[in-house]
Amino acid sequence: LKGHKISFVSTPGNLSKLPKIPPNLSSHMTLISFPLPPVPNLPDLAESSMDITHNQQQPLKHALDLLRPLLSSFLQSSKPDWIIYDYASHWFPSVAAQLGISRAFFAVFTAACLSFMGSPSILIGGGGDDARSTAEDFTKVPSWVPFESNMAYRLHEITKYIQRTDGDDFGPPDTVRFGVTIQESDVVVVRSSAEFEPDWFDLLGGMYEKPVIPIGFLPPIPEELDEIQDDEKWVCVRKWLDEQRVNSVVYVAMGTEAHLSKEELGELANGLEKSGLPFFWVLKNSPGTSESELEMLPDGFEERVKGRGFLYLGWAPQVSILSHESIGGFLTHCGWNSVIEALGLGRVLIMLPILNDQGLNARLLQNKGVGLEIPRNESDGWFTSEAVAESVRVAVVEESGKALREMAKAMKGCFGDPGRNGGWVDRFASQLEDYRHSE
Numbered sequence: 251l252k253g254h255k256i257s258f259v260s261t262p263g264n265l266s267k268l269p270k271i272p273p274n275l276s277s278h279m280t281l282i283s284f285p286l287p288p289v290p291n292l293p294d295l296a297e298s299s300m301d302i303t304h305n306q307q308q309p310l311k312h313a314l315d316l317l318r319p320l321l322s323s324f325l326q327s328s329k330p331d332w333i334i335y336d337y338a339s340h341w342f343p344s345v346a347a348q349l350g351i352s353r354a355f356f357a358v359f360t361a362a363c364l365s366f367m368g369s370p371s372i373l374i375g376g377g378g379d380d381a382r383s384t385a386e387d388f389t390k391v392p393s394w395v396p397f398e399s400n401m402a403y404r405l406h407e408i409t410k411y412i413q414r415t416d417g418d419d420f421g422p423p424d425t426v427r428f429g430v431t432i433q434e435s436d437v438v439v440v441r442s443s444a445e446f447e448p449d450w451f452d453l454l455g456g457m458y459e460k461p462v463i464p465i466g467f468l469p470p471i472p473e474e475l476d477e478i479q480d481d482e483k484w485v486c487v488r489k490w491l492d493e494q495r496v497n498s499v500v501y502v503a504m505g506t507e508a509h510l511s512k513e514e515l516g517e518l519a520n521g522l523e524k525s526g527l528p529f530f531w532v533l534k535n536s537p538g539t540s541e542s543e544l545e546m547l548p549d550g551f552e553e554r555v556k557g558r559g560f561l562y563l564g565w566a567p568q569v570s571i572l573s574h575e576s577i578g579g580f581l582t583h584c585g586w587n588s589v590i591e592a593l594g595l596g597r598v599l600i601m602l603p604i605l606n607d608q609g610l611n612a613r614l615l616q617n618k619g620v621g622l623e624i625p626r627n628e629s630d631g632w633f634t635s636e637a638v639a640e641s642v643r644v645a646v647v648e649e650s651g652k653a654l655r656e657m658a659k660a661m662k663g664c665f666g667d668p669g670r671n672g673g674w675v676d677r678f679a680s681q682l683e684d685y686r687h688s689e
């Protein structure tokens with residue numbers, strides 16, 4: 251608590267999912283709700299990327315664009331010193347600039363991923379010889395990376411991403427939203443630390459030609475976990491976890507946006523079965539399909555793994571599960587929140603990146619030696635159940651994975667330490683003072 255007054259602006263459904271504001275902060279923080287206007291191709295009540303399919307993402311951003319007049323009047327009347335925003339509302343910084351308000355883009359991606367994406371001019375559409383248009387272009391390490399690196403997508407990770415979808419005519423593509431947001435901001439704040447990615451932070455500062463501020467990893471707050479201690483679902487999950495051996499369970503979860511096909515779910519299921527290890531698998535209801543992931547699993551699977559595999563459909567208490575001593579490794583899509591939560595607890599990673607930044611995160615983390623990627627076909631992303639079983643066993647139990655486990659454990663200090671991460675937040679707060687526009 252540094253005495254700042256904060257207005258947190260979002261939509262009603264998203265605000266309702268936030269944890270309770272602790273009493274000592276409640277007088278400093280106000281939640282401001284703006285419902286999204288209806289737009290074609292966006293289901294009613296859809297407010298976040300997890301409520302919709304991959305090809306409804308652009309209509310969601312279009313609905314956000316339509317909030318511009320309301321949010322502009324809100325800024326005008328509240329006149330904050332700083333406004334902090336994500337990339338989707340790329341028009342926000344220029345509105346704020348006209349009102350003399352200082353502007354920070356808060357990037358929930360690694361410095362390595364942002365560096366790979368490129369400078370604002372490349373993102374907006376210039377870039378000359380460096381311009382990228384085909385999927386293959388994204389499988390090469392960019393020419394502006396001056397050091398030895400393998401930071402590039404695999405073909406299957408990028409193909410879906412650059413496909414045009416029906417909603418694309420509603421507004422600019424994400425690359426333009428990113429480029430404009432970065433260009434029009436006074437500073438860029440990155441949820442990572444300069445100790446973890448020193449080279450990438452150096453590169454990014456030069457590329458953006460403006461201050462790039464690491465805010466640390468913002469690890470989960472232990473007091474928030476206490477809120478669920480009596481929750482009925484958690485009591486049942488904890489009972490099962492308590493019965494397992496220490497460091498033996500593979501936690502399997504793919505975040506909120508990544509969806510596997512029925513065939514991929516089947517292969518993953520067979521791989522977990524073949525690994526012989528206990529596992530806890532979080533499955534989702536997929537927007538746009540009538541079948542849940544649980545219903546898509548191979549016939550008889552649930553029966554065959556009964557007792558050894560816990561299949562959980564719905565929103566799981568991920569951080570509490572990862573914190574349990576029975577967890578031996580995390581089979582993850584490499585969403586940055588999941589990675590931070592896992593490494594903050596020293597859990598080794600078994601990586602199956604699907605979309606967005608996930609492939610780049612997997613490259614970075616494999617290079618750091620904190621986990622291993624499940625081998626896949628480069629072009630269509632296919633993986634076999636044998637590859638799943640082998641990767642899981644190496645990461646969690648085999649002697650050959652010992653160094654990975656030790657390296658992941660060592661990351662606790664960097665990702666999870668409250669003092670160290672609090673230091674990054676303190677530096678961020680004082681930099682906001684330094685870079686604030688003078689009246």
Ligand SMILES: O=c1ccn([C@@H]2O[C@H](COP(=O)(O)OP(=O)(O)O[C@H]3O[C@H](CO)[C@@H](O)[C@H](O)[C@H]3O)[C@@H](O)[C@H]2O)c(=O)[nH]1
Pocket residue numbers: 358359504505506507508532564565566567568569584585586587588589591605606607608
């Ligand atoms: O049943 C669930 C499912 C998710 N979570 C939490 O939800 C978050 C999921 O975040 P993440 O692991 O980053 O996955 P996505 O939601 O898929 O993340 C999107 O956003 C990330 C950046 O914020 C990107 O790195 C990803 O690629 C992008 O898909 C984590 O905090 C999880 O603990 C739960 O608690 N329970």
